[in-house]
Amino acid sequence: MNSARVSFFIFLLIGFSVLWSEEAMSQDVQDNLIGEVTLDQIIENSRIFKVYVDRYEPDPRDIEYLSSLNGDYSIVVFFGSWCRESTKYTPGLVKTLNLVNNDQIEVTYVGVDEQKKFPNEFLKLFDIKYIPTVVVLKDGNEYGRIVERPQLPIETELVQILKRLQEN
Incomplete structure (x- = not known):
């Protein structure tokens, strides 16, 4: 694999993991209840x-x-x-x-x-x-x-x- 493909693959993994963790957190606690x-x-x-x-x-x-x-x-x-x-x-x-x-x-x-x-x-x-x-x-x-x-x-x-x- 060339370095451009590796960089793109890492970029995608990081992007999906950030989106997934934000989604998981938003589903766990929707709002601060006050x-x-x-x-x-x-x-x-x-x-x-x-x-x-x-x-x-x-x-x-x-x-x-x-x-x-x-x-x-x-x-x-x-x-x-x-x-x-x-x-x-x-x-x-x-x-x-x-x-x-x-x-x-x-x-x-x-x-x-x-x-x-x-x-x-x-x-x-x-x-x-x-x-x-x-x-x-x-x-x-x-x-x-x-x-x-x-x-x-x-x-x-x-x-x-x-x-x-x-x-x-």
Whole structure:
């Protein structure tokens, strides 16, 4: 092969690989979700998020505990559709709460921009500095949070927060 053909071949390979990687990235995360969003919007926005939700296997003991939980609780999940940790850890919480199906646990998802400045009213109200952050509330008061990377499975950390709350 002469050098002109080799150069042309390399040019084509590079061009196709750039186009393919941009296409793959645009199909994985379509838009940065900002503000209060639904779980359906999160899943529609990122194929990989749904894959992680489907694959996650939460601890059955935590599912049992959360299913039998009495009292009204609120969980606010601050995540970034652009954020690797959000994509890695939030699906486990989503799968857990879907399996629990406890009407006494209300979940709100809030998408945050990459600079962590929007939606400002939520970020200031909850003093959010890191993403993802899961805030556990009862009667409007915060009783715990899971910040960025959980040390244990995310559902286990949630159960620990709720058990501490019930002991008080």
